[in-house]
Amino acid sequence: MSKVLIVGAGGVGGVVAHKCAMNPEIFTEILLASRTVSRCEKIQAEIRELHGREIKVAALDAMDVPATVKLLKEYQPALLINVALPYQDLVLMDACLEAGVPYLDTANYEPPDEAKFEYSWQWAYQDRFKEAGLMALLGSGFDPGVTNVYCAYAQQELFDEIHTVDILDCNGGDHGHAFATNFNPEINIREITQKGKYWEKGEWVEIEPMSQSMMFDFPGVGPRKAYLLYHEELESLCQNIKGLERIRFWMTFGDEYITHLRVLQNVGMTGIEPIEFQGQQIVPIQFLKALLPDPSSLAENYTGKTSIGCLIEGVKDGKPKKVFIYNICDHAECYKEVRAQAVSYTTGVPAVTGAIMMLTGQWKGAGVFNMEQFDAKPFLAEVSKQGLPFEVREL
Numbered sequence: 001m002s003k004v005l006i007v008g009a010g011g012v013g014g015v016v017a018h019k020c021a022m023n024p025e026i027f028t029e030i031l032l033a034s035r036t037v038s039r040c041e042k043i044q045a046e047i048r049e050l051h052g053r054e055i056k057v058a059a060l061d062a063m064d065v066p067a068t069v070k071l072l073k074e075y076q077p078a079l080l081i082n083v084a085l086p087y088q089d090l091v092l093m094d095a096c097l098e099a100g101v102p103y104l105d106t107a108n109y110e111p112p113d114e115a116k117f118e119y120s121w122q123w124a125y126q127d128r129f130k131e132a133g134l135m136a137l138l139g140s141g142f143d144p145g146v147t148n149v150y151c152a153y154a155q156q157e158l159f160d161e162i163h164t165v166d167i168l169d170c171n172g173g174d175h176g177h178a179f180a181t182n183f184n185p186e187i188n189i190r191e192i193t194q195k196g197k198y199w200e201k202g203e204w205v206e207i208e209p210m211s212q213s214m215m216f217d218f219p220g221v222g223p224r225k226a227y228l229l230y231h232e233e234l235e236s237l238c239q240n241i242k243g244l245e246r247i248r249f250w251m252t253f254g255d256e257y258i259t260h261l262r263v264l265q266n267v268g269m270t271g272i273e274p275i276e277f278q279g280q281q282i283v284p285i286q287f288l289k290a291l292l293p294d295p296s297s298l299a300e301n302y303t304g305k306t307s308i309g310c311l312i313e314g315v316k317d318g319k320p321k322k323v324f325i326y327n328i329c330d331h332a333e334c335y336k337e338v339r340a341q342a343v344s345y346t347t348g349v350p351a352v353t354g355a356i357m358m359l360t361g362q363w364k365g366a367g368v369f370n371m372e373q374f375d376a377k378p379f380l381a382e383v384s385k386q387g388l389p390f391e392v393r394e395l
């Protein structure tokens with residue numbers, strides 16, 4: 001019997017609410033709270049129609065810690081699932097500590113005025129969560145999230161030594177728009193336009209944005225060009241995968257997407273500093289977000305597949321070994337099941353799986369944890385059951 005509070009009613013929040021509703025034996029009561037309550041009500045109506053279940057909704061500005069604490073104390077959930085934006089991570093962790101509620105999220109904290117993400121801010125909560133006897137699970141999406149668990153699984157089951165990891169993320173789908181982002185545009189563009197970075201032999205190596213690429217044949221999609229980006233899971237995996245020599249992250253982008261992004265950057269539309277416009281302060285990237293399609297609106301006509309996985313090289317029984325562990329997810333199938341596209345689905349399903357691990361006590365502890373710190377097997381069994389099965393291809 002577990003009550004859960006979901007914060008954030010965007011593309012990912014919708015999937016989380018649907019999937020919780022589809023698991024009534026675990027999530028006995030669901031409250032979806034977000035800044036704009038009408039978005040919660042839309043998801044509430046879909047869940048009623050598709051799964052015949054009632055969920056509760058509430059208006060909440062998560063930046064208002066006393067308001068969140070009040071809601072938590074009144075509702076008394078067994079877990080808060082944060083699928084709002086990375087800007088809300090710390091305030092929601094503060095509220096959880098004050099109300100004595102465990103915490104889970106899918107993306108690490110980012111300060112609004114600096115395009116920079118790293119775990120230091122959230123790892124700094126370690127002692128407070130430990131002392132409160134509460135668990136915080138960080139990055140329970142696909143990447144970070146499932147990719148961390150694939151690495152943990154490789155370490156536990158497939159290799160004696162892991163030398164290199166390349167995380168490869170491909171969206172081979174088509175939404176029919178000239179330019180759109182698959183999740184929150186502001187967060188997405190900030191991630192892509194910052195310098196690329198990877199970890200090798202104990203050092204971080206920085207490169208110019210999108211300046212390194214490679215072709216990779218993605219199962220279910222085919223050959224695509226992937227660009228080296230910095231991604232947050234590198235920061236924890238380089239500490240938790242023993243003997244690792246190098247870890248990198250790659251994401252595919254089509255030429256059309258890159259051209260649009262370059263133009264937007266060149267004219268200053270991706271800037272995060274406010275500018276004066278007709279007597280008002282506006283942040284260019286926030287204005288751009290208002291012009292772009294809402295990521296959740298892409299779902300209805302999306303076709304094609306995502307293919308995301310970890311290419312891992314190392315040694316097993318004295319012999320070199322190379323595997324690709326991956327999932328393929330179909331946009332149109334996701335829409336049929338939960339009215340979402342595959343990028344939201346591949347984030348929301350692992351968030352619900354992480355929640356199941358915590359609520360059933362299969363993953364437990366006091367403090368702040370990354371996904372690879374727990375036993376990979378129960379998570380992979382559950383995430384497969386929930387809609388994201390995995391394959392291991394020996395190369």
Ligand SMILES: NC(=O)c1ccc[n+]([C@@H]2O[C@H](COP(=O)([O-])OP(=O)(O)OC[C@H]3O[C@@H](n4cnc5c(N)ncnc54)[C@H](OP(=O)(O)O)[C@@H]3O)[C@@H](O)[C@H]2O)c1
Binds near residue numbers: 007011013034183347
């Ligand atoms: N790990 C992964 O694999 C992965 C992949 C994709 C995305 N993500 C993460 O998933 C999260 C959600 O992404 P998304 O695509 O669903 O974004 P989205 O569609 O923009 O949804 C975000 C939602 O959060 C709400 N929100 C924003 N500020 C809030 C506040 N102060 N209080 C309460 N609610 C607030 C928004 O409310 P409004 O409706 O009022 O704007 C919106 O409904 C992001 O943190 C993203 O970085 C992780």
